[in-house]
Structures are given as structure tokens and as C-alpha cells.
Amino acid sequence: MIKKKLTLNILLFLVFSDILETFTHFCFKKSALVGSGPDIKSFADVLFFLRVAFLSPFLWLGLFSVLLTFIIWSTILSKIDLSVAVPIASFSYILVPLVSIIYLHERISMLRWIGILIILSGVIFVCLSSKEKESLLQ
């Protein structure tokens, strides 16, 4: 019997997979910026763009990060329900603004804080729903 309980470990895994996914987007964006020259008008332009992008170390870093995310995400899914894992992964909507505040010194508007709080309460509800099920099983 597979236990489907949400532990702190899995939660940490989820946060880590979120961070990794953000990092992937960052790498892909970086490699795309390297390749961006004139507007892409023809298929030859697309090929040229891809060639330059593939020469960028950021692209390979991004692909490696995709692989790592897949491994971590699969491990998570072997432990908990899909309908729990996916909502909790929305944590990145909270992480990204927090990182922007701390490292980029961006200002976050009142409305955005409210949105973050709503997401956080949603994540807490989903976490609780997983515990609820566990207690029913026992």
C-alpha cells in the first residue's frame, strides 16, 4: 500500500522543484537573448537563431535543469496525489515576488500582497486536505 501523506520533506522537494523551474526559465530566457538579433522572418532565421541559442551554455544549463526537475517531480508524484502536488507547486507565484523583493529590491504593490496571501491560504487548504485524507485512512 502506497502511503500518500504530505510530509515536510515532500514540501521541501516541491519548493526546490519550483526554484529549479524558475531557474530553467531564467536560463532559457538568457540563451534566447544571446540568439536574438534581427527579427525572425524566414525559416533560415529560425535555424540561425537555434544554432546561436544552442551554442549558449545557458541553454545546456537550462536543459540539465529540466532533467533534474523531471526527476524531482517524478519522485514527488510517487508520494502524493496529482491534485495536491500541482496546486502546491503554485508556490512559485509567491517565491518569485519574494526573490524580487530581496535580491532586486523591487517594490510590491498592496494588491499583489493581497494576491500572494490568497495563494498562500489556498496552498494551506490543499495541504490540509491531504492531511484530512491521511487521518481518514488511519
Added chain:
Amino acid sequence: MKEGLLLVLFLIVLTSICDTINQLFLKSAINSLGVSLSANLIKIIQFIFRLARLPRVWIGFLFSVLSLCIWLIVLSQADLNFAFSVDSMHYIFIALASQMILKEKVGFRRWLGTIFIIIGIVVVSLS
């Protein structure tokens, strides 16, 4: 302009559906292996290799590539904030599909949490 908006909306729904299908295939493949992993690196690597031999995982992967391609088209047409807030509906698809296809028990609290997350994402994206 109205027509363009409809097309973008359609594409966002399509990318959400592709993403949901990808997750469904992956989760059902993992369920079929029926293992519960501990924090053991060798076990995890063995598990990933077993997983990679299942065709379902690769079908899921194809859908995720498709979803990414459509998403790139969406981003070239629409505002990121708008795209993100509409895309948050995929949480509903995931919850529905988990309940109906994977037979997960999505109770009241989980639905409530999911809906809160969607509202939150829309607020964050539009602010």
C-alpha cells in the same frame, strides 16, 4: 482585434489541456510502478530508469513539448500578465482530471484551496 483575443484564449486553453494530459500520463505511469520512494539516491535513479522505459511517459513528454510550443506562440501574441491569469485555469483541469481519471479524492478543502490559488494568481498577475 476581438478575433485575435479569441484565438489567444483558445491557445491558452489548448496549452493548459496539453499540460494536464502530460501530468496525467506521467502520474498514471508512476502509479503503475506502484513504488513509494524514500530519500535514497540509488533507489530514485533506478526508479527514473524504470519510468523512462514506459511509453506513457514519452507520450506525456510529447504533450509537454506541444504545450511549450503553443505557450511560446501565446507569449508572442499576448501580455504575460494576461496569459498567466488565464493559464491559471489549468488547476481546475488538473483537479477534475485527477478526480475523474486517476480516481483521486478531491474533497471540499482541496477544491477550496485550488479556487483560492486561482483567484490569487489572477490578482497577482493583474496587479
